[in-house]
Amino acid sequence: MKRDFLRLWDLSSEEIDLMLEKAAELKSGKDVNKCPLIGRSIGLLFEKASTRTRVSFEVGIYQMGAQVIYMNPREIQLGRGETIHDTARVLSRYLDAIIIRTFSHNTLVDFASSSSIPVINGLSDLHHPCQALADLMTIFEKKRRLKGIRLAYIGDGNNVANSLTEAASRMEINLKIACPEGYEPDPHIFEEARASAKSEITIVRDPKEAADKADAVYTDVWVSMGQEEEAEEKKKKFKDYQLNSKLLSYAKKDAIVLHCLPAHRGEEIKDDVIDGPQSAVFDQAENRLHTQKALLEFLLTSR
Ligand code: CP
Numbered sequence: 001m002k003r004d005f006l007r008l009w010d011l012s013s014e015e016i017d018l019m020l021e022k023a024a025e026l027k028s029g030k031d032v033n034k035c036p037l038i039g040r041s042i043g044l045l046f047e048k049a050s051t052r053t054r055v056s057f058e059v060g061i062y063q064m065g066a067q068v069i070y071m072n073p074r075e076i077q078l079g080r081g082e083t084i085h086d087t088a089r090v091l092s093r094y095l096d097a098i099i100i101r102t103f104s105h106n107t108l109v110d111f112a113s114s115s116s117i118p119v120i121n122g123l124s125d126l127h128h129p130c131q132a133l134a135d136l137m138t139i140f141e142k143k144r145r146l147k148g149i150r151l152a153y154i155g156d157g158n159n160v161a162n163s164l165t166e167a168a169s170r171m172e173i174n175l176k177i178a179c180p181e182g183y184e185p186d187p188h189i190f191e192e193a194r195a196s197a198k199s200e201i202t203i204v205r206d207p208k209e210a211a212d213k214a215d216a217v218y219t220d221v222w223v224s225m226g227q228e229e230e231a232e233e234k235k236k237k238f239k240d241y242q243l244n245s246k247l248l249s250y251a252k253k254d255a256i257v258l259h260c261l262p263a264h265r266g267e268e269i270k271d272d273v274i275d276g277p278q279s280a281v282f283d284q285a286e287n288r289l290h291t292q293k294a295l296l297e298f299l300l301t302s303r
């Protein structure tokens with residue numbers, strides 16, 4: 001039976017633990033010569049721009065011995081009206097897995113329902129689960145634990161915040177999200193994650209309250225891809241939610257700074273913070289590669 005990875009909750013906490021262990025092993029170079037996906041073909045179908053997700057998947061797939069086929073919807077028949085379901089049925093006959101970056105999360109759900117191969121969410125309007133795996137790896141790498149960690153997320157309750165909420169719930173991380181009213185994470189995802197969490201998951205308005213004694217402080221852009229029309233309004237509403245050195249000073253002295261990137265420097269994060277000694281942002285970007293390799297191996301070889 002194929003397994004999809006459309007949201008972080010598609011993995012149990014035990015599976016996440018295993019994946020983080022595997023990713024750390026891959027990062028350490030221990031099994032550098034292993035090509036577990038030799039002879040496989042993996043597709044990337046991306047409706048939106050991407051630097052990290054695209055390149056880390058392409059490089060990881062190559063390192064694992066498989067072929068990558070990158071598809072822009074405008075260049076395949078999907079862009080001329082072929083249905084998602086027909087596309088999924090056909091691509092399942094050629095490929096061994098597919099990574100999709102799209103606007104509506106329903107597109108992924110529809111694709112997965114007609115696909116006989118694993119479908120991985122490379123970002124949708126609701127979730128960014130591959131990012132959350134790398135976030136967990138980075139926190140564990142720097143803090144040597146996940147359970148009981150105090151994580152602050154400052155900013156928009158977007159796809160990254162939704163997946164982080166699911167990650168916090170799964171791994172017993174205490175998460176405080178600070179956002180302006182009306183910009184909370186998806187209420188259904190949030191309530192579900194909170195209801196089953198053994199840790200505390202809360203939303204506050206004051207960024208200082210979220211950052212207070214945090215072990216890690218995370219932010220993301222105020223204007224996500226596809227929200228460009230709301231840019232000016234959002235920038236005004238989020239002006240007090242900037243991750244700057246003053247806000248970081250409320251966190252623990254050894255707190256790490258996280259950002260999924262791309263960053264809008266001077267908006268949600270200041271240069272001295274993203275480039276400062278507490279920043280783990282570029283390790284976090286690197287960890288996309290290791291966690292995704294572990295994920296692909298898990299989805300394609302462990303059953
Ligand atoms: N963090 C992330 O997903 O970056 P890209 O949009 O560059 O893939």
Ligand code: NVA
Nearest residue numbers: 158160224225261262
């Ligand atoms: N929230 C951002 C994340 C980019 C990786 C977006 O959706 O554009």
